[in-house]
Structure formats: structure tokens, C-alpha cells
Amino acid sequence: MSTYSDASGAIMPLPKARRATGFGGVVPALAFVAIFFIAPVAVLLLRSVLEPVPGLGNYAQLIGSATYLKIFANTFIVSGLVTVISLLIGFPVAWALAIMPGRLTSVIFAILLLSMWTNLLARTYAWMVLLQRTGLINKMLIGMGLIDKPLALVNNLTGVTIGMTYIMLPFIILPLYGVIKKIDPSTLQAAALCGANRWQCLTRVLLPLAMPGMAAGALMVFVMSLGYFVTPSLLGGTANMMLAELIAQFVQSLVNWGMGGAAALVLLVVTLSLYAVQLRFVGNQNPGGR
């Protein structure tokens, strides 16, 4: 019989609820995840301190080089910009969706879902074409007389920021919508009755009440952006790398597993600690997408 000792050292039978039932069901998945997820990732991270020689040499090299530091800076700047812009656009849209008449809302929702579900490469390809020198965006800006010469909108971080904001917008609008929808309208009525003007209602009541949703959405978008690979490589060009591309490059073109593992560990640690912050302070939100 399974037993355990309590603080006084007396042997007590294990409480019935503690006995494992139904564990058999999770064994296949656990084995699968252990072999094809945990073990390979662990080995990759281990190689960062073992190859080419044991020690922290790879990390020293990663921090010591201006090239790599610029890539870290790129990654954080783009992710930060994408987060801020998505939040600035996403808040009014989520707000409008929460209070607009039903029919208009469902049209906007359909567009949101369509854009989210459309193949990532198809969307990125569209932006590659739209943003090029002779592309539609430049033509429109010239046509409106806003610029004389076409702007360089692609193969730089501007292109990456536009393309990533496009992808991330639904991920901030949907959770924010959920939060604003749940706010009791009478709270705002009460504020108005007590003499608050519209601006005060917004900044002192609505924004603070929506804050948990904003924080959760922003954190999720920021973390997802940090690890993005496809959009930065296609819209950023080779001169403007981000962290995920660096990892891929170490492994694929340079066959330097030590450095690849080190860069992967940095990305992983930042990602997981930000998720820990999210779980601790803003509660659980289901992420998704790539």
C-alpha cells in the first residue's frame, strides 16, 4: 500500500484522491512529447555549452559581437513597435466592436477571422508586392501628392513592422474585445452621473477596466513577435535579421550548433519568462498562431 509520512513521522495511508487514476491515458502523449519535443530541445540547448568546447564561450561571443547585438536590438525594437501600434489601433477597434450594431460587428469579425486564417505566406507575399518600390502603396502615396519619390518600404525594418502588425492585429483585438464586452455599461453611466466628462470617463474608467486585457494581449503579441521567422526573413531582407533568423542561419548555413543553441536559449528564456509574467499578473489567455 502506498504511504507517506506526515510531519510527526507517523505513517499514514495515502489519501484516496491522490492515487493515480486515468494516468494510462496520458502515457502515449507524454512519451511522444518527451521523445520528440523535450529531448530534442534539451539537447539543442545543451550543445550551446558543450560545442565546440565545454563552457560559456558561445554566450560570450553572442554578447560580445556588435553584429549579434544589433540583431537583438532589431528583434526587440520591431516587437516593441508592433506591440505599441497594434495596441493603438486595436483598442478603438475592439471598443467599437463591443458596442456596434450586430450586423456590422459580424462583418468585421468575419474579416478578422479570414485574415487570421489566411495562409501566412500568402499574406506576407501580398505585402512584399504591395510595399515594393513600384507597388500599390507607393503609387497611392505619390498619386495623393504626399511623396515625390517612392519610399523604401520593404527589405528593411519598416516592411517587417508593417507586415507583422498586420499579422498581430487580430491577436490583440479579439482578447480586448472580450474584456471590453464584459465591462458593465452602468459603471460608465455612474461616472458620467458623478460629473466626469467623456475624456475622464475614458482615462479614469474605461482604460483602467480594459487594462488586464490590454496587458495580456500586448504581452502575447510581443512574445509572438520575438520568435517570428517567416515574415522578417521575407520582408526584412538579409541585412536586417531578427533573432529567429539568426538561429536558423547558425544551424543551416553556418552549421554552428553551439551558437545556434545559445541563440535558441536566449529566445526561449525571454519567451518563457514573459509568459510567466503573464500567468502571474494577468491570468491565462490562449495564444495561437505563428
Add this chain to the structure above:
Amino acid sequence: MLLNFDRLGWWKYMLLTITVLTAAFLLLPIVFIAALSFGSSQWLIFPPPGWTFQWYSELFADPRWLESAWTSFKIAVIVTILSVLLGLVTSFGLVRGSFLFRDALKALFLTPMILPVVVLAVALYAFFLRIGLGGTLVGFVISHLVLALPFSILSISSALEGFDKSIEDAAVLCGASPLEAKIRVTLPAISHGLFSAAVFSFLTSWDEVVVAIFMSSPTLQTLPVKVWATLRQDLTPVVAAASTLLILLTIILMALVAVVRKVLKQ
């Protein structure tokens, strides 16, 4: 006040403008690609000088496009079946079982969802090179299953949590075997969860590109890898044609999901 659309005053028009502009922004690339795929300009000039089906015929004339689409489809179907089966067994364990670290285990199963895919791609690439699964169908299926399984576990366990187990017990009391009760009572009741799991698993595999780039070989590549490789060379309108078909597939799937959900929920 602020949460009453009709009493917003001029703020209403500001909110509406931002929302409509955002919706246009979200719709723009999708409509643009579809229009471009019928445009006659090799250089993707817009608006196009004329209209043509040339890019579609080039797409269908090139066996490599069809082959990669077929590979993608095969992998996605196998991944879907395995993901739903494994997700179902696991969800029963997670929802009905009681054992130490159950919540921790569930969190572990969902981790591949939040982990940057590139880390998984590189890690599996190294592992599969060593055990000889690199560039094989099995390698593709395994790596996509890692990514699809969390979605499957999430949808099936939430359906199972919403199902009252006493109905299943009643079937057993009425003489059904436990397995029979599960198959004939519980499974139909959670079919909407199984359906979501299948759709998410299929799309996860079908659209996945990062892991696929590392898994593919010159002789075996999925459709997204083919698109990726083509895009790195030039912006040919053939990709617009391929993308338009992918968008069409998305719309069909979305409609299907909406219809099936409605039917299953009744």
C-alpha cells in the same frame, strides 16, 4: 455613455472610421492577391493592364506544384487522424483522471503552442538528422504532430469538461460496456470538440512552414515550402495564383466550420 453606441456623439464617427479603415487594411492584401493572380502583368503591375488565366495554367502545368500540394495534403491528413486519436485518449486521461501533477502535465502538453517554432524546428532538425528521419514523410508527420497536438488536446478536453459524465454512467447501468458507452454516448456528445480538433490539426500542418523548411529535402517538400522557395527567388504571379487557391480553401473551411458547428451544437 462610452459603452453606448448611440450616445457616443462624434466619438462614434471616430471609432467607426478607425474600425472601417482597419477592416480595409486587413482585407487589402487578400483581395489584392486574388486580383493580381488574374492580372496579365509579369511584373505584378497594379491595376493590371489586362486579365488572364495564364498563371493558373502555369501553376497546374508544373508537376512540382501539384506534387508539393499532394505531399502537404497527405501529411496533413495523417497528422489530423493521429492528432485527434492521441488528443482524445489524452483528454480522457486529463479530464477524468486524478493523479499528481495533472495540471502541470496539461501545461506541458500545451507548451509547443507558445514556444517559438524556430526553436522546435532546429531541435527536431538536429535530432532527425541523427536518426535518419530528416527529409522523410515520417519526420514531417512527427514534427507537425508536435505542433498540432496541443490544439487537439485543448478542444477535446474543453468539450469533455462540458459533458456530464453521469450520462455515460447511466448507459453503463443500462447494460452497455464502459467502452461501448464511451463510443456510443460520449463521443457523439463531444463531436464538436473532435471536429474543432480535426480542423485545427489539419490547418496547423497544412499551413506550417518553419518546421517544414527544415524537414524538407529536394525530393520531398510541402506546398508552403514550395511557395517559400519560389518567393526567395522572385515574386512571380504564379505564387499569387497558388495563394488565391489557398485563400479560397480557407474560406471554404471557414464556411464548413460555421455550418458543422451549427449542426453539431443542436
